[in-house]
Amino acid sequence: MSEWKKTWCNLCAVTCGLEMEVEDNKIINVRPDPSSPRSFGYCCRKGRSAKYFVENRDRLEYPLKKVGDHFERISWEQAYKEIGEKARAIVDKYGPRSFATLGGGTYSLSTPGAAMLGMMAAVGSPFNFNPIGVEFGGCWWSHGRIFGDQGHYTEPDDRNNEAVVYWGSNSYVSHQFPNAKRICRGFSQDPNKMVIVIDPRVSETARMADMHIRPRNGSDALLLRALIAIIIEKGWEHKDYIAAHTTGWAQTRSWFINFDIDGALDVCGLSRKQVEELARVLTTKKWGMHQDLGIYFGRHATLNSYLCLILMIVCGVALVKGGCVMPERVLELPNSDERDPKTMRTTVTNWFPVLSTYPEGAFPDEVLGDNEDRFRVVFSTLTNPARSYPDSQRMEEALDKLDLFVAMDCVMTETTRHADYILPTMSAYEANGDVSLFSLNYPEVVFVSRKRVVNPVGEAKEDSMVFAELTQAMGYLPELPKSLYDAAEEAVRTGDRLKYYFKVVAWIMKTGGKYMDQAASIIILTLGKAMGSAGRATNWAVLMTSTLNKRAIMTVKPDTKKHPILSKIPVFKDMCVMDAAFELLDTHPEGAIIAMADEDHMMEKHITHKDKKMHMWCQEIEDYLNKYISPEQEREALTLKDGNNMILSSGYRFEGGMDNAMRNPGVNQYRKVYTLLMHPDDAAKFGFADGEIIKLSTNRGSIEIPVEYSRRASRGYCLMPHHFGYYYQGKMCGKHANFLTDNRDIDEMTGNSRWRYTPCRVEAIT
Numbered sequence: 001m002s003e004w005k006k007t008w009c010n011l012c013a014v015t016c017g018l019e020m021e022v023e024d025n026k027i028i029n030v031r032p033d034p035s036s037p038r039s040f041g042y043c044c045r046k047g048r049s050a051k052y053f054v055e056n057r058d059r060l061e062y063p064l065k066k067v068g069d070h071f072e073r074i075s076w077e078q079a080y081k082e083i084g085e086k087a088r089a090i091v092d093k094y095g096p097r098s099f100a101t102l103g104g105g106t107y108s109l110s111t112p113g114a115a116m117l118g119m120m121a122a123v124g125s126p127f128n129f130n131p132i133g134v135e136f137g138g139c140w141w142s143h144g145r146i147f148g149d150q151g152h153y154t155e156p157d158d159r160n161n162e163a164v165v166y167w168g169s170n171s172y173v174s175h176q177f178p179n180a181k182r183i184c185r186g187f188s189q190d191p192n193k194m195v196i197v198i199d200p201r202v203s204e205t206a207r208m209a210d211m212h213i214r215p216r217n218g219s220d221a222l223l224l225r226a227l228i229a230i231i232i233e234k235g236w237e238h239k240d241y242i243a244a245h246t247t248g249w250a251q252t253r254s255w256f257i258n259f260d261i262d263g264a265l266d267v268c269g270l271s272r273k274q275v276e277e278l279a280r281v282l283t284t285k286k287w288g289m290h291q292d293l294g295i296y297f298g299r300h301a302t303l304n305s306y307l308c309l310i311l312m313i314v315c316g317v318a319l320v321k322g323g324c325v326m327p328e329r330v331l332e333l334p335n336s337d338e339r340d341p342k343t344m345r346t347t348v349t350n351w352f353p354v355l356s357t358y359p360e361g362a363f364p365d366e367v368l369g370d371n372e373d374r375f376r377v378v379f380s381t382l383t384n385p386a387r388s389y390p391d392s393q394r395m396e397e398a399l400d401k402l403d404l405f406v407a408m409d410c411v412m413t414e415t416t417r418h419a420d421y422i423l424p425t426m427s428a429y430e431a432n433g434d435v436s437l438f439s440l441n442y443p444e445v446v447f448v449s450r451k452r453v454v455n456p457v458g459e460a461k462e463d464s465m466v467f468a469e470l471t472q473a474m475g476y477l478p479e480l481p482k483s484l485y486d487a488a489e490e491a492v493r494t495g496d497r498l499k500y501y502f503k504v505v506a507w508i509m510k511t512g513g514k515y516m517d518q519a520a521s522i523i524i525l526t527l528g529k530a531m532g533s534a535g536r537a538t539n540w541a542v543l544m545t546s547t548l549n550k551r552a553i554m555t556v557k558p559d560t561k562k563h564p565i566l567s568k569i570p571v572f573k574d575m576c577v578m579d580a581a582f583e584l585l586d587t588h589p590e591g592a593i594i595a596m597a598d599e600d601h602m603m604e605k606h607i608t609h610k611d612k613k614m615h616m617w618c619q620e621i622e623d624y625l626n627k628y629i630s631p632e633q634e635r636e637a638l639t640l641k642d643g644n645n646m647i648l649s650s651g652y653r654f655e656g657g658m659d660n661a662m663r664n665p666g667v668n669q670y671r672k673v674y675t676l677l678m679h680p681d682d683a684a685k686f687g688f689a690d691g692e693i694i695k696l697s698t699n700r701g702s703i704e705i706p707v708e709y710s711r712r713a714s715r716g717y718c719l720m721p722h723h724f725g726y727y728y729q730g731k732m733c734g735k736h737a738n739f740l741t742d743n744r745d746i747d748e749m750t751g752n753s754r755w756r757y758t759p760c761r762v763e764a765i766t
């Protein structure tokens with residue numbers, strides 16, 4: 001007998017609601033969940049193929065220890081004892097700088113981060129690397145400077161926008177917001193709305209655009225500077241808005257005065273008429289912008305993200321209804337400020353964090369350096385940096401050099417292969433309670449506590465539990481008192497979790513606050529065990545400490561019968577509200593709307609500078625503009641050199657691939673997907689036949705790959721996917737794009753990889 005169960009897709013940040021048909025503990029069918037308040041009965045092809053993610057013949061079932069050149073099965077007890085002792089001895093000898101973590105959360109699974117951050121605080125190391133540093137560094141740094149907060153970023157208000165600009169984003173394929181296909185199509189078909197795409201090639205999204213601007217690859221900085229200069233030249237900037245809500249406009253304006261607009265547009269390969277029309281539309285319509293990897297992984301990534309925000313402000317659409325809004329967050333990470341001398345920088349490359357995360361390109365050099373306190377102990381989870389970080393060769397060399405590398409995953413990967421210990425963790429459909437850091441609906445704040453769909457394989461544990469138990473094994477957390485375990489049992493029995501909460505707080509206070517940072521682990525070890533789920537307990541802890549209620553936007557009301565007194569006392573009312581939200585989610589596997597963004601007070605709520613103004617001017621940006629962004633310099637910088645004859649997009653999204661999570665080749669059965677997309681004109685120029693296997697080289701390596709004639713590529717710009725180069729059942733399928741990339745080819749300001757602009761050489765195999 002089969003049964004349909006509700007869950008949320010784990011394959012991208014959107015986390016669509018899914019229903020899975022389960023028989024004999026196997027997922028046999030997947031369909032979108034119409035009752036999902038997140039995605040309203042929508043899911044994409046990856047979501048429908050989610051069973052390929054779970055069903056993988058390389059699933060990890062038991063803890064493994066590397067012995068010589070192979071792995072041997074060991075018990076969890078042995079794993080914890082050995083890892084705990086070794087890790088602690090190294091950290092004690094070389095100091096906290098020798099410790100780092102990779103991952104800790106993906107776009108769709110974020111709970112493990114709580115216990116992991118606790119462990120890092122205990123060690124005293126801030127060095128974490130994860131997708132925030134991979135892609136959002138420049139964008140969120142810019143938000144930090146302009147709005148004062150790195151953790152909330154602008155997205156289109158697609159219900160009320162008159163136009164949506166996709167800048168360097170192929171959302172029709174890659175999504176990144178709920179119902180992407182429906183929304184792109186809806187805008188495209190509505191005569192009163194516009195889709196504007198800024199992308200050098202005819203992507204699937206560009207194909208449905210009302211206006212498609214095709215700048216030369218890598219020339220976005222010139223385009224942005226010229227576009228804003230045109231707006232100012234015409235006097236089209238929104239003067240009242242700027243006067244009311246910003247500081248620093250006079251200085252910022254000077255960046256665009258006397259700028260050689262025509263020279264710049266000539267390098268971009270665009271006509272002034274076309275860009276003036278874009279400027280006219282942007283200054284007369286309410287629009288939202290979704291920027292993505294064409295910007296984040298492009299040349300001048302941080303500058304471009306910054307100028308996109310300046311553009312929004314100049315047009316008067318930042319933080320206004322129908323313009324660019326900021327979705328609320330249940331979970332928040334601490335902001336970072338590199339100007340604060342207390343912010344720790346990496347030892348070798350001197351990198352700073354953005355929103356508590358360091359740029360991934362720095363990692364290999366922080367291990368391969370010969371300083372005493374180089375990274376020596378690394379724990380990784382929910383990531384595959386041996387493929388997903390730039391420069392697979394250097395990354396693998398670094399992983400091999402570590403004194404102790406502990407990797408967690410649900411499958412054997414190119415990263416786990418380098419570990420001294422591999423710890424098996426559950427897949428999203430086996431764990432309970434997981435959530436996504438991202439809450440992408442607007443104005444609704446939709447949250448979930450993902451429910452178990454199938455039973456875990458072998459001895460797999462939840463990531464959060466492993467971090468909590470390892471923190472104990474490393475001696476950073478003592479054996480907890482029986483009273484806390486009893487209180488947790490009672491909380492589960494009676495449903496009164498607040499009493500338990502106070503007991504935990506009291507115990508932490510009794511120890512002089514020493515274990516404050518370990519609160520998540522303490523809750524996981526006690527309440528998590530009592531609930532039978534570390535994820536659910538973390539989810540509850542996350543809600544209890546969320547700032548949502550302080551923003552006065554919660555729609556969930558506390559159960560006043562449950563806590564007749566507490567629910568009336570302001571400081572405790574927050575907790576009662578958030579606890580009620582947990583209860584609501586616990587009984588609604590499809591998720592629930594727990595709060596509504598305050599659309600009428602966006603600036604007040606989301607600008608955290610004391611003066612509640614947007615700070616437009618920034619010294620670093622001014623210096624950078626002066627140093628690099630002129631037509632002459634850019635023309636020279638964009639000229640191919642060193643024997644290179646094309647630019648490569650090292651990675652792009654197609655429907656059947658999901659970063660490194662879709663490893664089972666079954667998902668792309670009967671499709672030819674491991675190819676280099678090349679414009680037929682280029683292919684003809686080089687004399688390549690469609691399907692011909694050619695040699696593709698960069699300064700870091702060479703691979704062989706079949707050419708695919710495609711009008712989705714643009715002249716001079718070829719694209720290869722980043723979904724290959726995995727071992728499956730011991731055999732490697734294709735090569736990963738990161739065999740060709742350089743971890744030092746990163747944005748100078750915040751360290752994003754330049755993966756959308758990799759100079760390369762294509763040639764026939766002789």
Ligand SMILES: Nc1nc2c(c(=O)[nH]1)N[C@H]1C(S)=C(S)[C@@H](COP(=O)(O)OP(=O)(O)OC[C@H]3O[C@@H](n4cnc5c(=O)[nH]c(N)nc54)[C@H](O)[C@@H]3O)O[C@H]1N2
Pocket residue numbers: 012046107135167168169170171173174175176198199200201203216217218219220292293294295298299649651652653654655656657658659756
């Ligand atoms: N199917 C699928 N969907 C996914 C993923 C996946 O692996 N597979 N991954 C998810 C993740 S983690 C992310 S971050 C998102 C990313 O989603 P996207 O950013 O939409 O993904 P890309 O395919 O890299 O598309 C970037 C676009 O930028 C364009 N571009 C390249 N160079 C330039 C340039 O110089 N200037 C401009 N303006 N544009 C340029 C490219 O032509 C391309 O159309 O996708 C998510 N969704």
Ligand SMILES: Nc1nc2c(c(=O)[nH]1)N[C@H]1C(S)=C(S)[C@@H](COP(=O)(O)OP(=O)(O)OC[C@H]3O[C@@H](n4cnc5c(=O)[nH]c(N)nc54)[C@H](O)[C@@H]3O)O[C@H]1N2
Pocket residue numbers: 010106109130131134135293381382383384385387388389390408409410411413425426427428429650651652658659660661722737738741755
């Ligand atoms: N060249 C190039 N490199 C890129 C990109 C590119 O466009 N080009 N894109 C970059 C981007 S935008 C991103 S976000 C990163 C992503 O890169 P990473 O952050 O490293 O994430 P993934 O590659 O998706 O790896 C996720 C890992 O987590 C495991 N995992 C996934 N779900 C679960 C689960 O539910 N349970 C358990 N236990 N394990 C799970 C998977 O098995 C996989 O090994 O890659 C980046 N790398």
Ligand code: SF4
Pocket residue numbers: 009010011012013014015016042043044045046047048175176
């Ligand atoms: S859009 Fe993302 S979350 Fe939704 S079904 Fe596709 S992969 Fe899953």
Ligand SMILES: [Mo]
Pocket residue numbers: 131135
């Ligand atoms: Mo990403």
